[in-house]
Amino acid sequence: MSNYHIKNLEEYFQVYRKSVRNPEEFWEEVAEEHFVWRKKWDSVLDWDFSKPEIKWFDGAQLNITENCIDRHLHIRGNKTAILFEPNDPNEAAEHITYRQLHERVCKFANVLKDNGIKKGDRVVIYLPMIPELAISVLACARIGAVHSVVFAGFSSTALATRINDCEAKMVIASDGSYRGAKTIDLKGIVDEALTQCPGVETVLVAKRTGATIHMEEGRDHWLEPLLEKAYSDFPAEIMEAEDPLFILYTSGSTGRPKGMMHTTAGYMVYTAFTFKNVFQYRENDIYWCTADIGWITGHSYIVYGPLANGATTVMFEGVPSYPDFGRFWEVVQKHKVTQFYTAPTAIRALAKENLDFVTKYDLSSLKVLGTVGEPINEEAWHWYNDHVGEKKCPIVDTWWQTETGGVLVSPIPFSTPTKPTYATLPMPGVQPALMDENGKEIKGNQVDGRLCIKFPWPSIARTIWGDHQRYKDTYFSAFEGKYFTGDGALRDEVGYYRITGRVDDVIIVSGHNLGTAPIEDAINEHPAVAESAIVGFPHDIKGNALYGYIILKETGESRDRDNLKKEVNQMITEHIGPIAKLDKIQFVPGLPKTRSGKIMRRILRKIASKDTGNLGDISTLLNPEVVDLIMKESL
Numbered sequence: 255m256s257n258y259h260i261k262n263l264e265e266y267f268q269v270y271r272k273s274v275r276n277p278e279e280f281w282e283e284v285a286e287e288h289f290v291w292r293k294k295w296d297s298v299l300d301w302d303f304s305k306p307e308i309k310w311f312d313g314a315q316l317n318i319t320e321n322c323i324d325r326h327l328h329i330r331g332n333k334t335a336i337l338f339e340p341n342d343p344n345e346a347a348e349h350i351t352y353r354q355l356h357e358r359v360c361k362f363a364n365v366l367k368d369n370g371i372k373k374g375d376r377v378v379i380y381l382p383m384i385p386e387l388a389i390s391v392l393a394c395a396r397i398g399a400v401h402s403v404v405f406a407g408f409s410s411t412a413l414a415t416r417i418n419d420c421e422a423k424m425v426i427a428s429d430g431s432y433r434g435a436k437t438i439d440l441k442g443i444v445d446e447a448l449t450q451c452p453g454v455e456t457v458l459v460a461k462r463t464g465a466t467i468h469m470e471e472g473r474d475h476w477l478e479p480l481l482e483k484a485y486s487d488f489p490a491e492i493m494e495a496e497d498p499l500f501i502l503y504t505s506g507s508t509g510r511p512k513g514m515m516h517t518t519a520g521y522m523v524y525t526a527f528t529f530k531n532v533f534q535y536r537e538n539d540i541y542w543c544t545a546d547i548g549w550i551t552g553h554s555y556i557v558y559g560p561l562a563n564g565a566t567t568v569m570f571e572g573v574p575s576y577p578d579f580g581r582f583w584e585v586v587q588k589h590k591v592t593q594f595y596t597a598p599t600a601i602r603a604l605a606k607e608n609l610d611f612v613t614k615y616d617l618s619s620l621k622v623l624g625t626v627g628e629p630i631n632e633e634a635w636h637w638y639n640d641h642v643g644e645k646k647c648p649i650v651d652t653w654w655q656t657e658t659g660g661v662l663v664s665p666i667p668f669s670t671p672t673k674p675t676y677a678t679l680p681m682p683g684v685q686p687a688l689m690d691e692n693g694k695e696i697k698g699n700q701v702d703g704r705l706c707i708k709f710p711w712p713s714i715a716r717t718i719w720g721d722h723q724r725y726k727d728t729y730f731s732a733f734e735g736k737y738f739t740g741d742g743a744l745r746d747e748v749g750y751y752r753i754t755g756r757v758d759d760v761i762i763v764s765g766h767n768l769g770t771a772p773i774e775d776a777i778n779e780h781p782a783v784a785e786s787a788i789v790g791f792p793h794d795i796k797g798n799a800l801y802g803y804i805i806l807k808e809t810g811e812s813r814d815r816d817n818l819k820k821e822v823n824q825m826i827t828e829h830i831g832p833i834a835k836l837d838k839i840q841f842v843p844g845l846p847k848t849r850s851g852k853i854m855r856r857i858l859r860k861i862a863s864k865d866t867g868n869l870g871d872i873s874t875l876l877n878p879e880v881v882d883l884i885m886k887e888s889l
């Protein structure tokens with residue numbers, strides 16, 4: 255187990271050096287020791303970032319669910335695999351053992367098969383955080399179908415776009431969902447989406463809220479009766495190492511969402527390896543990641559990584575504020591959680607509330623705390639460290655992306671000394687580089703630049719579904735021979751990395767990636783809107799919030815502004831979802847543009863952030879006069 259569980263800083267450096275000197279040998283050892291393979295690989299790594307083409311463990315055969323479930327049965331059959339904590343604290347938690355998980359996944363796989371799903375088909379999953387979500391993900395993997403989970407907070411339009419993009423034949427949904435005190439009509443959203451999705455033949459519906467819903471004859475089926483009848487074993491489909499495992503959509507700075515495609519073997523090896531090391535996972539720990547499985551964090555660190563390690567992973571259906579702001583800590587106490595992984599935005603929201611919500615619970619079970627999704631500010635870091643970890647739990651600030659599949663930069667708890675706001679050091683096998691604007695690598699310490707990765711790691715996304723050219727353009731064209739992350743970063747005097755934020759037109763709001771273009775497209779559909787531009791500005795809880803500058807058409811000029819603002823946010827909710835609503839809307843006579851017609855977002859960002867001391871040279875703009883006009887009326 256020597257290279258698998260890092261125990262101190264010296265060992266980290268040893269392992270890291272080895273992983274960089276000889277990556278193939280390093281990853282081969284990890285893959286050899288810790289997984290079950292139907293057939294071993296012919297080569298560990300083939301890669302060419304110029305195409306780009308990346309293959310890990312080519313020639314190997316496996317099924318990831320045999321690694322996540324079957325192989326644990328004889329030693330951990332009665333151990334809890336998934337610990338489901340419902341939205342309502344008065345509803346009992348559900349402990350699903352590895353044996354039960356095996357049975358439920360097999361039954362589900364049989365239902366998929368009986369409904370015409372076979373290896374390679376795409377299945378869209380639109381479910382709340384209930385056990386069926388994890389089980390359906392695993393059932394797809396067992397049968398070799400490619401799952402694409404769509405976060406159940408996305409609107410019907412966003413859902414339809416994703417279903418059509420990956421040409422899914424089936425959608426798995428529920429009647430409704432609970433979110434704090436609210437009940438959401440999930441099936442209604444699906445029905446609306448499906449009016450635009452002629453390719454969907456079947457909808458399987460899990461019962462959660464018991465709401466009365468429309469069931470389309472011939473298309474929609476209740477899941478429960480089908481599962482009851484289904485056979486409880488299902489031989490795992492044998493998959494090639496590079497067969498697609500899932501597609502997960504993420505926002506880009508332009509246009510349509512990008513369906514990041516992850517494949518089987520490398521993803522499994524890397525998520526299992528990082529889970530174990532980043533959380534210093536030990537047998538019998540109770541691990542809880544508060545993310546939704548609709549995001550990459552949930553894929554890698556609620557489902558695949560923990561289960562590949564035979565861990566107990568908590569699945570939480572609710573929200574941090576329901577029934578009150580102590581819910582997280584009540585759950586930690588109740589289940590004696592040992593590792594707790596959440597987003598800075600949640601920490602900031604909870605830190606604003608009375609400290610009693612934390613102190614009245616016994617948090618002594620906690621060993622390691624984690625954050626992910628956006629930079630964590632110093633104040634939130636200290637609050638987390640002082641009041642949740644009681645200064646005894648290292649905080650792992652984990653930097654990574656949907657595209658990277660797993661954590662790339664993070665402290666190793668009890669090995670890497672932490673430093674507030676720093677993600678610190680690269681994981682074994684990860685080779686970061688900071689680049690200047692001319693495409694040159696910036697060497698040495700105490701420098702900052704654009705963050706790239708020079709060498710492939712096993713869980714890098716292999717393509718954008720249906721658009722390999724876009725994959726190449728987005729990630730491999732800005733800096734030759736390197737994967738470009740879209741983030742800026744600095745490296746301090748000892749080589750620690752701090753992620754400073756996006757350098758493209760993606761804005762991270764409450765940990766969610768939002769592209770400016772899709773939001774602007776949604777706004778521009780409003781009949782009174784001529785043009786719009788979205789930028790981010792700092793927000794206490796969300797990290798960033800959205801500021802919209804909107805030019806009205808002449809016909810819109812006479813409309814009531816408050817009503818228009820509401821309608822604009824309504825458009826956004828319908829096209830994307832409530833997470834993309836604008837906090838501030840300013841109607842403007844024009845937008846600052848370059849002579850080639852490009853909107854100067856840098857200037858708009860400064861105005862939105864009330865940082866107008868140094869706007870830079872605006873004289874070269876096509877219309878410098880609008881800058882003053884916008885500033886005068888800024889919100």
Ligand code: WTA
Nearest residue numbers: 626627628629651652653654655656741753
């Ligand atoms: C940001 C989430 C600072 C970053 C796993 C990245 C972070 C984007 C951190 C990916 C962190 C994520 N510190 N920034 N610890 N973690 N980010 O695809 O800008 O939802 O590029 O993946 O979130 O977001 P995504």
